[in-house]
Amino acid sequence: MAKRKILVAGNPMLRKRSEEVDKLDKKTLRLLSDMAETMYAADGVGLAAPQIGVLKRMVVIDTGEEEGMGLLEFINPVITKKEGSITMCEGCLSVPDYEGEVERAEKVECTFFDRRGKQMLLEAEGILAVAVQHEIDHLDGVLFIDKASAILPKPKEEEVKETL
DSSP states (O other), rough: OOOOOOOOOOOOOGOOOOOOOOOOOOHHHHHHHHHHHHHHHTTEEEEEGGGGGBSSSSEEEEOOOOOTTOOEEEEEEEEEEEEEEEEEEETTEEEEEEEEEEESSSSSEEEEEEETSSSSEEEETTHHHHHHHHHHHHHHOOGGGGGSSSSEOOHHHHHHHHHO
16 A cells, blocks of 8 residues: 555646546555555645546445444446535545535435446445535546635644634
């Protein structure tokens, strides 16, 4: 496993559509592991392959909210159903200095392949549903700032301490 460099907004790689993964090999599995290590090191809840410069349809998510779920690894994810509406404040490892209010589906169903090549179905709601939609957007070259109704600078760590 290796921590990778996270690309930031302005890098043209983040605006490209990713290709489907057509072969599940050691390189693909290593990439999933590297993505997870990179996400955890950056204190994120999700990371898509394009964020580390790889245009493959792969995502890792760990919201820390879902009991027993832990790390979720998605290969070729597709949202098959959306329900309801929820607006949440989102941030992104590729847009480190800003956060914004984004309206998304409150519940989603997503099909994907796991690291063993088994097709899976995830039914998600709340924060996990938002994370799934946010990360899959990355696979299509879309950033949360494209969908945000308001974008604000993230408070600096010192500012947060002052308000506590």
